[in-house]
Amino acid sequence: MIKNLVAALAVLLCGCSSLKVRTNPQSFNDRVFPPGKYRHQIDLTAIIPPNSEKSFRFSGALRMDESEINVVALSYFGTTLFKIKENLKTGEVSTELYMEQMKPFEPKIRAYYSVLRLVFLAKTQSDSQLVVKARDSSGLPLELEGQVNAETFIFNLSGYDKNKIPNKLKIQSPRFRADVSVEGYEL
Secondary structure, X not given: OHHHHHHHHHHHHHHHHHHHXXXXXXXXXXXXXXXXXXXXXXXXXXXXXXXXXXXXXXXXXXXXXXOEEEXXXXXXXXXXXXXXXXXXXXXXXXXXXXXXXXXXXXXXXXXXHHXXXXXXXXXXXXXXXXXXXXXOOOOOEEEEEEEEOOEEEEEEEEOOOOOOOOOEEEEEOOOEEEEEEEEEEEO
């Protein structure tokens, strides 16, 4: 019985470890954030003309694969605020808002997502969506620039880990600023 338990535990540990180790970055199409599951903390500051700002803090979860992006935003208490799902094959984006007072802000949430998706899908080389403006000494991108609806966005990446995934992301634009901290992931 102990042998069976040890064997089952060994299989379980080997199976779990294979989900968390990125062995070949090229197998993920050289993306800054390869397909996987991410947990993050977000500090968002909306800039309200003429001279006002409104700040929000929430946590979230992101699940990406080659065909789909799923984003879930959680309140301070862990309740679901909203979900966004994009089918990368069809381009269809759906949103679900779980608080009645957030429903008028659905267009803004979708607009914020359209900016975030640029970096979710960013490659470590310049592409048609984002231009790499600065790199670290090993060639990893530190600053990316892109446009959504003729508005320019700057993405600053830092804190790359052993898997070459950044744990800090700052987004700057005329309408909002966001500081994102990646708290964990599984690939």
